[in-house]
Amino acid sequence: MNHRNAFEAVDRTFRDLMRSSTPSLEEKVFGGKSIVLGSDFRQTLPVVPKGSRETIVDASISRSYLWSHCRIFKLSINMRLQSENLNSLEIEKVDKLRKWILDLGNGNLPTISTCGEQEPTWIKIPDDYLLQPKNDPIKSIVEWVYPDLQRKYVDLNYLRERCILTPRNDCVEKLNSYIISAIQGESHIYLSADILSQTSGGSDIQDVSPPLEFLNTMIISGLPNHKLELKLGVPIMLIRNINQRFGLCNGTRLIVTKLGVKFIQAKVITGNNIGRIFNINRIVLTSDDPKTSFTITRVQLPIRICFAMTINKSQGQTLRHVGIYLPRPVFSHGQLYVAVSRTSSHYGLKILIDHKDDEQPGYTQNIVYKEVFNNLP
Numbered sequence: 001m002n003h004r005n006a007f008e009a010v011d012r013t014f015r016d017l018m019r020s021s022t023p024s025l026e027e028k029v030f031g032g033k034s035i036v037l038g039s040d041f042r043q044t045l046p047v048v049p050k051g052s053r054e055t056i057v058d059a060s061i062s063r064s065y066l067w068s069h070c071r072i073f074k075l076s077i078n079m080r081l082q083s084e085n086l087n088s089l090e091i092e093k094v095d096k097l098r099k100w101i102l103d104l105g106n107g108n109l110p111t112i113s114t115c116g117e118q119e120p121t122w123i124k125i126p127d128d129y130l131l132q133p134k135n136d137p138i139k140s141i142v143e144w145v146y147p148d149l150q151r152k153y154v155d156l157n158y159l160r161e162r163c164i165l166t167p168r169n170d171c172v173e174k175l176n177s178y179i180i181s182a183i184q185g186e187s188h189i190y191l192s193a194d195i196l197s198q199t200s201g202g203s204d205i206q207d208v209s210p211p212l213e214f215l216n217t218m219i220i221s222g223l224p225n226h227k228l229e230l231k232l233g234v235p236i237m238l239i240r241n242i243n244q245r246f247g248l249c250n251g252t253r254l255i256v257t258k259l260g261v262k263f264i265q266a267k268v269i270t271g272n273n274i275g276r277i278f279n280i281n282r283i284v285l286t287s288d289d290p291k292t293s294f295t296i297t298r299v300q301l302p303i304r305i306c307f308a309m310t311i312n313k314s315q316g317q318t319l320r321h322v323g324i325y326l327p328r329p330v331f332s333h334g335q336l337y338v339a340v341s342r343t344s345s346h347y348g349l350k351i352l353i354d355h356k357d358d359e360q361p362g363y364t365q366n367i368v369y370k371e372v373f374n375n376l377p
């Protein structure tokens, strides 16, 4: 969900635009234009760097002056889990999963505290959706999501339908590297050119400039990595809008079909242009990560490998086989709901809980800020 400031900025822009033709429209919300917004408050809320629970909830659109001007329509059917030609047993399983996903998102499942937290947030994952960790949990989740990978990874449908989701980027890296090394083919390495472009707080770049080697090692939210190791047939995801007309948007997934020297060619596997092949070139990307005191400009292919992706990045995806790997519990409102609600099949969800010092096997945290539902019908 976008920060309410973004919607309020659009409101002000529309008022300014409409004022020039009809001055009275400046008084109207969005300058009198009808705007359709779509949202699910069970999903993740706006990202507020170092934000408290209050500031995160306060950043949602329902806390904006715009909210009282909205007419709210509710969607009531989980279209993602709609399937045809199911027998009665399968219908029962779909209904059970649909209800469990909603209860989880609404924070209505029974919860316990595990280490004396004030608010109990740990839920028991039903055995049907649990994947028991064996000696090697990464191998277990990869084998469940990508069975017979060596033979099948060239099949577009096979790759389109599955993904491993996990809360943090470091684990995504680990999973993707594990899978890339397991598949055949020569790998090509694409290295970025990194430049320190600006410091926040007015410090002189010379004073704070970290060595180039250090910049290169940084995994920065919203930027591709300095070192991208690709093989033919590997699934990738765009992390920038490149050409919306052709459906090349942030979040579009593709399969690598050619590895050039400074560009790649890839085939679209999601959205409206499935099967079309496009060249993807290196572009200039700038970090906006408030955790760093400087800004990095990175020239790199605007992609990430997506055998595995973060739960936050998976918002908007529909997948038949979803493996959720939890080396640690989720850390913000709606993350577990987003992850479990990606699935489009009653048999396509498995959660592998690999928390260290696991005192309550089969339990994990589900964070729901129930106060965000207050202004909703």
Ligand SMILES: Nc1ncnc2c1ncn2[C@@H]1O[C@H](COP(=O)(O)OP(=O)(O)OP(=O)(O)O)[C@@H](O)[C@H]1O
Pocket: 040, 079, 080, 081, 315, 316, 317, 318, 341, 344
């Ligand atoms: N009217 C419909 N008929 C059939 N399938 C539909 C319909 N609407 C949506 N779907 C399917 O449901 C899935 C989810 O749709 P969509 O991605 O538009 O929803 P969304 O609200 O943006 O989802 P989310 O926010 O959870 O990512 C897709 O697989 C889509 O094909």
